Amino acid sequence: MKSCHHTLLLLLPLTTSFVFQSFTSVAGDHSGSFYETFLKCMSHRNSSDRVSSILYNPNNSSYTSTLQAYIRNKRFNTSTTPKPIIIVTPLHQTHVQSTIFCSKNLSINLRIRSGGHDFEGLSYVSYTRHFLLLDMSNLRTIDVNITEETAIVEVGATIGELYYRIWEKSKVHAFPAGVCSTVGIGGHISGGGYGVLMRKYGLTVDNIVDAIIVDVNGRVLDRKSMGEDLFWAIRGGGGASFGVILSYKLRLVGVPKTVTVFRVSKSSGEKGIDIVDRWQYVADKIDRDLFIRLYIKPNNGKKTMEAEFTGFFLGDSDRLVSVMNKGFPELGIQKNDCKEMSWIESELFWSSTDKAPVEVLLDRSLFTSHYAKRKSDFLQIPIPRDGMESLFRKMMELRVVGLTFNPYGGRMSEIPDWETPFPHRAGNIFKLHYGVNWNEEGSELAAYYVNQTRVLYDFMTPFVSKDPRGAYLNYRDLDIGVSRVGNNSYSEGKVYGEKYFKGNFDRLVKVKTMVDPGNFFTNEQSIPPRFDSRYRRMFR
Ligand SMILES: Cc1cc2nc3c(=O)[nH]c(=O)nc-3n(C[C@H](O)[C@H](O)[C@H](O)COP(=O)(O)OP(=O)(O)OC[C@H]3O[C@@H](n4cnc5c(N)ncnc54)[C@H](O)[C@@H]3O)c2cc1C
Ligand SMILES: *[C@@H]1O[C@H](CO)[C@@H](O)[C@H](O)[C@H]1NC(C)=O
Ligand SMILES: *[C@@H]1O[C@H](CO)[C@@H](O)[C@H](O)[C@H]1NC(C)=O
Ligand SMILES: *[C@@H]1O[C@H](CO)[C@@H](O)[C@H](O)[C@H]1NC(C)=O
Ligand SMILES: *[C@@H]1O[C@H](CO)[C@@H](O)[C@H](O)[C@H]1NC(C)=O
Ligand SMILES: *[C@@H]1O[C@H](CO)[C@@H](O)[C@H](O)[C@H]1NC(C)=O
Ligand SMILES: *[C@@H]1O[C@H](CO)[C@@H](O)[C@H](O)[C@H]1NC(C)=O
Ligand SMILES: *[C@@H]1O[C@H](CO)[C@@H](O)[C@H](O)[C@H]1NC(C)=O
Ligand SMILES: *[C@@H]1O[C@H](CO)[C@@H](O)[C@H](O)[C@H]1NC(C)=O
Numbered sequence: 001m002k003s004c005h006h007t008l009l010l011l012l013p014l015t016t017s018f019v020f021q022s023f024t025s026v027a028g029d030h031s032g033s034f035y036e037t038f039l040k041c042m043s044h045r046n047s048s049d050r051v052s053s054i055l056y057n058p059n060n061s062s063y064t065s066t067l068q069a070y071i072r073n074k075r076f077n078t079s080t081t082p083k084p085i086i087i088v089t090p091l092h093q094t095h096v097q098s099t100i101f102c103s104k105n106l107s108i109n110l111r112i113r114s115g116g117h118d119f120e121g122l123s124y125v126s127y128t129r130h131f132l133l134l135d136m137s138n139l140r141t142i143d144v145n146i147t148e149e150t151a152i153v154e155v156g157a158t159i160g161e162l163y164y165r166i167w168e169k170s171k172v173h174a175f176p177a178g179v180c181s182t183v184g185i186g187g188h189i190s191g192g193g194y195g196v197l198m199r200k201y202g203l204t205v206d207n208i209v210d211a212i213i214v215d216v217n218g219r220v221l222d223r224k225s226m227g228e229d230l231f232w233a234i235r236g237g238g239g240a241s242f243g244v245i246l247s248y249k250l251r252l253v254g255v256p257k258t259v260t261v262f263r264v265s266k267s268s269g270e271k272g273i274d275i276v277d278r279w280q281y282v283a284d285k286i287d288r289d290l291f292i293r294l295y296i297k298p299n300n301g302k303k304t305m306e307a308e309f310t311g312f313f314l315g316d317s318d319r320l321v322s323v324m325n326k327g328f329p330e331l332g333i334q335k336n337d338c339k340e341m342s343w344i345e346s347e348l349f350w351s352s353t354d355k356a357p358v359e360v361l362l363d364r365s366l367f368t369s370h371y372a373k374r375k376s377d378f379l380q381i382p383i384p385r386d387g388m389e390s391l392f393r394k395m396m397e398l399r400v401v402g403l404t405f406n407p408y409g410g411r412m413s414e415i416p417d418w419e420t421p422f423p424h425r426a427g428n429i430f431k432l433h434y435g436v437n438w439n440e441e442g443s444e445l446a447a448y449y450v451n452q453t454r455v456l457y458d459f460m461t462p463f464v465s466k467d468p469r470g471a472y473l474n475y476r477d478l479d480i481g482v483s484r485v486g487n488n489s490y491s492e493g494k495v496y497g498e499k500y501f502k503g504n505f506d507r508l509v510k511v512k513t514m515v516d517p518g519n520f521f522t523n524e525q526s527i528p529p530r531f532d533s534r535y536r537r538m539f540r
Contacts, residue, residue, distance in 0.1 A: 063087065108131060216515065
């Protein structure tokens, strides 16, 4: 088994500022009767269905395997992790409609899970409320239409399955999304989505043409019937604040038959730091057919830092070498560093599964999960040379945290900040991704690893974006703020909301107030509705 992302935990993800609410009284000793009541509600609405076959309570023998099937972070796979009272695994949209209706009727918090990769487990854990898990993994049809250059993808599909189904029909089409094949469509697209085609084609959400959502009233809406405000919100604002998304319609993009990749490492002993420094000045300006990811980590044995440069180029190796010689000669890329391949093979290369057949993209549990913690930042000016030296020293001292640098520029700089909820566009040189993975059990160890990421994050403060300090929703991080589930207030939501969405936060609040004024769709970092006079004026 392999692990997908680079890199090297906290059992309770909640910061001290978190306000605990008492559990509501729906379950506890009455979980049996709650199940019966819920089942009755579901059956009443769908009498012809054998609804009980998609409703699991903790007494059902397959409850645990159903719950664990899409837990992707060991931090949330422990005996003390709060568990859902009921799991629903819908087989068609009417089950989703009924689940929303009955959850609302019985006042239970709903968690929506597609691929389960949320870095804080918010899709299947609620720390302060009894909750029901709506697991979308059975809804995963993918329909690719090459004539129209579109695909309709249900949320339970993975991006690996999507890539495979596109490749089956065309070798010159692709879709700009993430690099880890098991990531789910539902969370990935609603939260933004980026990958190695970002500099050429923008984010995943820049390539969406329609969507189907079930709203709080159980209505099934497409782009036309939901309206442009809600359609805007679910392209980067996070799905879980607005409804249950069933599918997205995507616009495919073009790729050449041959693409080229390289992966080279330098250590701080071999002028690695000069090349890392240089990367900051070229990676966002170089030809947009080229994406060079940089990953730096301490080599504890050798007491050095290692920098790994991974390149992806929409063209052959001759042109790549010439682009590199012109724009980034310091890395010294030669033709024999390059590997030509098809786009689909490059997806395997990025997942470090390049020796495997293309069919591994269909393997929904391809990777081993670890305990993991992530954080994110955006940089608008390069880290100065002495800062880079101190960063290298700090990371060697901390030993366990890796940093991934993802270059911006190209198409990313052309799309206005307000076009989608994702606001970190022109002016950003790169996004930083903090990562630590570990395998040893124990809450003290977890606290240690998580603390290391926070220490590095604090250390980075002078170098990164400020007022607000930016963050990426799909790198979910509860350290940056949480609000009260069910009663998320505007002022609490603004703390994390402006980091994720900057000036777009207020428009998300407006959409939320319009489509879910009762705040049924709620979690620790959801968008709050707002009802003060200023907002009432807005809706008049
Ligand atoms: C190994 C790994 C690699 C990654 N690589 C990348 C990458 O290359 N690029 C990138 O951009 N991101 C990447 N990510 C982050 C990833 O995009 C997010 O974690 C994403 O939200 C996962 O989607 P999911 O459906 O798997 O997650 P889930 O945990 O199922 O959902 C995430 C969030 O979306 C909500 N949600 C899910 N489905 C729906 C729905 N149908 N309707 C409404 N709300 C919904 C959930 O409630 C939750 O809040 C990676 C994550 C991991 C763990
Ligand atoms: C599980 O079984 C126990 C013992 O039979 C019962 O008391 C309880 O109500 C059941 N729980 C549910 C959710 O059905
Ligand atoms: C399930 O219930 C919903 C809501 O009443 C209804 O629209 C739908 O047709 C029902 N589905 C089936 C399969 O009976
Ligand atoms: C779970 O158990 C209940 C009885 O408690 C049963 O009616 C239901 O069909 C079971 N669900 C599944 C998915 O097996
Ligand atoms: C969760 O724990 C179970 C054992 O209880 C194990 O089989 C499964 O692989 C674990 N999953 C993750 C993601 O840790
Ligand atoms: C729940 O449904 C019942 C039966 O339809 C209805 O009488 C009741 O008012 C509903 N409660 C809520 C909170 O919606
Ligand atoms: C693809 O889309 C075109 C144009 O809308 C349509 O005519 C055709 O039937 C579709 N093909 C498939 C296989 O759905
Ligand atoms: C976090 O790490 C820093 C530096 O390594 C250390 O000084 C601090 O005590 C740690 N805090 C906790 C809570 O472990
Ligand atoms: C929600 O929060 C507001 C502001 O903090 C508070 O006044 C109100 O009482 C809370 N409502 C509930 C239902 O908890």
